[in-house]
Amino acid sequence: MTEPGCYSPSFKKPSDVLRMRRKRARSDAFGGKASSPVVLADGVRPFSPGPLLNAPERAGVKRRNPFASIENTYNSPKKRVLSYSGSGTGAPEGKTAAAAGLEGKLKDERLNTGALLREELLQQQQQQHHYHEKPVSISGEDSLFEEDLFEPESSDPVLKSPEGRPISDVDPCEPCLEFPADWSLKTRLLFTSPQSFSWADQPKAQEEAQGLTAHCRAAYTNLPAQIQDPRGCAELRCGFQQCLQYWQHPSFSWLSLFPRIGAERKFAGKMTPWAQDTGLEQSLMSDWSVSLTSLYSLLKSRLCPYFYLCSYQFTVLFRAAGLNGSRNISALMTPTTRGLREAMKTEGIEFTLPLLEEKKKSKDSPEVSESSRQADGEDPLRSCDDVKSDHSEDEDVGDDEIDDDGGFSWLKEMGVQDKIKKPDAISIKLRKEHREVRLDHRPESVVLVEGSNTFTLLNFLINCKSLVAGAGSQAGLPPTLLAPTAFRGATLHALKARTVNVKTQVRAGYQDVCSLEVTGPIMPHTLHALTQLLKPAQKGEFSVGLYTHEPTAVLNVPIGQASELETPDGVVQDLVRCGLQQSTVEQLAVPTTLGKSALRQLHMKGHSYSWRS
Structure with missing residues (x-):
């Protein structure tokens, strides 16, 4: 216990070490025999016996601790200050002056680092003007x-x-x-x-x-x-009660009919008499069809601004003309599957996949891609893993269309079309189907229907057998219709x-x-x-x-461009009888x-x- 730093080869407890320090300090104060100060040789660590690895003289000195990282501790300026200033009487006067100089140098470095950090933060805040579109959790x-x-x-x-x-x-x-x-x-x-x-x-x-x-x-x-x-x-207080009201069909006091997607556990164990009675199920579907037709008629007459159809598989949003930048009646359906899209094509419903089309445009023009990402609220300084995931998602979704000849027209340009075996038509067809199936239940599968095709979509939904679950806790239950205004067969509810x-x-x-x-x-x-x-x-x-x-x-x-939109005054004038406030109609008319x-x-x-x- 004669070395500074209280190196204890017998692994004493910290409390024993502190007790011995206090005892030694009391003996020194009362004139007792003080421990002789140990003068450190150049290149020797103070807190562990043994010289440095690069010390010139190592003969006659204890070997160093093999488990100590010498270069990471002793060579650090902060550690040198602590070793010279914290050892009290064991440090020479020359070393104390060096420690003071090092301590002042450390303070200057900290001040300079803080100033540089503040300048960098200010520059970042001036450049990031899109933060008002980022989420707060x-x-x-x-x-x-x-x-x-x-x-x-x-x-x-x-x-x-x-x-x-x-x-x-x-x-x-x-x-x-x-x-x-x-x-x-x-x-x-x-x-x-x-x-x-x-x-x-x-x-x-x-x-x-x-x-x-x-x-x-x-x-x-x-x-x-x-x-x-x-x-x-x-x-x-009256206005607050007015804001809480909404209209819904069907309505059952013992069932909460929203949300419907992924709500099988919520419906489990509830009384569902229509699941065992075919006549009751047909009656419910007949009333539901009348309510849906009434809502579409109100929407077409601009007496209802929009309504939602919530089934156990997907959700459909019908909007009147003039809302969200669309000149015609529009309908968005999400999520969809390949089978549902094929059935819509069979019925003659023309639709588009807006997110896939947006990705194709962004692939063609990288500048537009970067601007669209910033407009969507994505961080431009993303990691490489995020970029790789985007590329893999594009490959999974399959934005690149295959040509009629299988996408191998470039082989003819190189003159090696006869030397490479091409896949047959069946393999190409399976590849296309695989890419279409990858869209299922993803946000990219959202379907947009506009104009007169929305009426065809309405008839398709009324006659679609897969609209209602055939088994499970939601079997036989029609989709939920939600609207801000009254319609035929609707029930008034309050939030x-x-x-x-x-x-x-x-x-x-x-x-x-x-x-x-x-x-x-x-x-x-x-x-x-x-x-x-x-x-x-x-x-x-x-x-x-x-x-x-x-x-x-x-x-x-x-779904529409701001330049194609009518003037907000014209939209508000057309939807003046839709049942919403003028300021609300103006907000909903602007493309999101x-x-x-x-x-x-x-x-x-x-x-x-x-x-x-």
């Missing part, structure tokens, strides 16, 4: 506020995600007053705000009745820009709303969190109407986490910019939006 019941997402040490507050990345880099002079339309179906919305949501809880009977009447008559009340007392504002006040940890303390949870089949107009309602009620500050029904996220694929993704997080700060998808 919310896990479980955790909620986020704008105050919690600001970086405290920065002079200019930047909205941050849980991963520490900026959510939006929008110029304050150009606030984003509207968010893009999201055509996917949501199962849950979680609103959070520093202001209380007590006004949305326990409506009076009169307020609920007025909200139902206003929804059925499509009568909307213009709220003031600022509401001082939301709990005492009857128009606000479930619940307010909760909790405490969340913010930096060093706790802060009160007010939350509003809305569950049910949430359609695009409902999300927009609720945000328009919460803007004055929560004083322009709230956040919302959106939980998407994943099979419907691809319904945001663009989300691509095949959906909104995950939406923030409002200072009456301006930022979002992530």
Whole structure:
């Protein structure tokens, strides 16, 4: 125990070593015999016996510890400072001065490194203007506020995600007053705000009745820009009840008919009398056909803006002319299979695969591919593994079409067509079928039908036997029809709303969190109407986490160009009787910019939006 660093060959416990140090310090203080300082020779490690590997003189010195990494410890400037300054009386005066110099040099290096890092971060923030389209993840019941997402040490507050990345880099002079339309179906919305949501809880009977009447008559009340007392504002509470209403067919009080894809466990054990009664099943399908025909007639007359058909295999979105940049009635079906697409071709339905066509265009022009990826919200600085997965996905999907001669026309140009054995026609056909099957149940399998072909699609769905499950927990149950307006055979339903006040940890303390949870089949107009309602009620500050029904996220694929769209005033004028607010129609008329993704997080700060998808 005479060497500095308290090297213990007998492997004493740390507590024993510290006890001996204190005992030695007390004996030195009272004039006792102090341990003689050991002067370190050049090239010898202080914390382990033995010289350095590159030391010139190694004779007469203990061998070094073979398990110690000498070059990684002693040669480090930080370790040298600790070895000379931390050993107390064992270090000579010359070594102490060298340690002080090294310590000052380390401080300068840290300051220079911090300055360079700050400059690099500022440059990255100036270059990344597309962050307002990136998703923010919310896990479980955790909620986020704008105050919690600001970086405290920065002079200019930047909205941050849980991963520490900026959510939006929008110029304050150009606030984003509207968010893009999201055509996917949501199962849950979680609103959070520093202001209380007590006004949305326990409506009076009169307020609920007025909200139902206003929804059925499509009568909307213009709220003031600022509401001082939301709990005492009857128009606000009635408007909230109006936003929660939707129409559905069929309707059974003991069954929740949304979502339908992957919901076999939810239907298991429930009473399904139509599965054993053929007459009851035919009656249900007859009523369902009448309701579907009524919805299409309303859509064609522009009295209904859109509706959803949710079966156990796929979801179909029918939209009126003028919405999402389309001049004609359009229908999107996802996901599809090769058998379903072949059946549609047999019925004479003309359709396209928009995502595959977009990939073909991006392959032809790399610049367009890069710009489209940035528009879809993808990170331009992706890893090599992501790029490889994209290429493998393109190969699996099979974007490259095979020529009539089997794709071997290039052999003739080289003059070796007779020397290489070509595959027969059967192999080429099997290869094509294999590529088509690879599309099944993928987002790339989304089908777009436009114009008069939507009526042919309607007849196909009514007469399609595979539309209804033949076995399983959903056997004999017709698809669910969801619409924002009333139609023949529909039942009026209301979304479930619940307010909760909790405490969340913010930096060093706790802060009160007010939350509003809305569950049910949430359609695009409902999300927009609720945000328009919460803007004055929560004083322009709230956040919302959106939980998407994943099979419907691809319904945001663009189907029309902005240049081909009619003027928004003309679209609003044509859809003035569709039952939606004018501002909602204007939002739904603009082509969506989300691509095949959906909104995950939406923030409002200072009456301006930022979002992530």
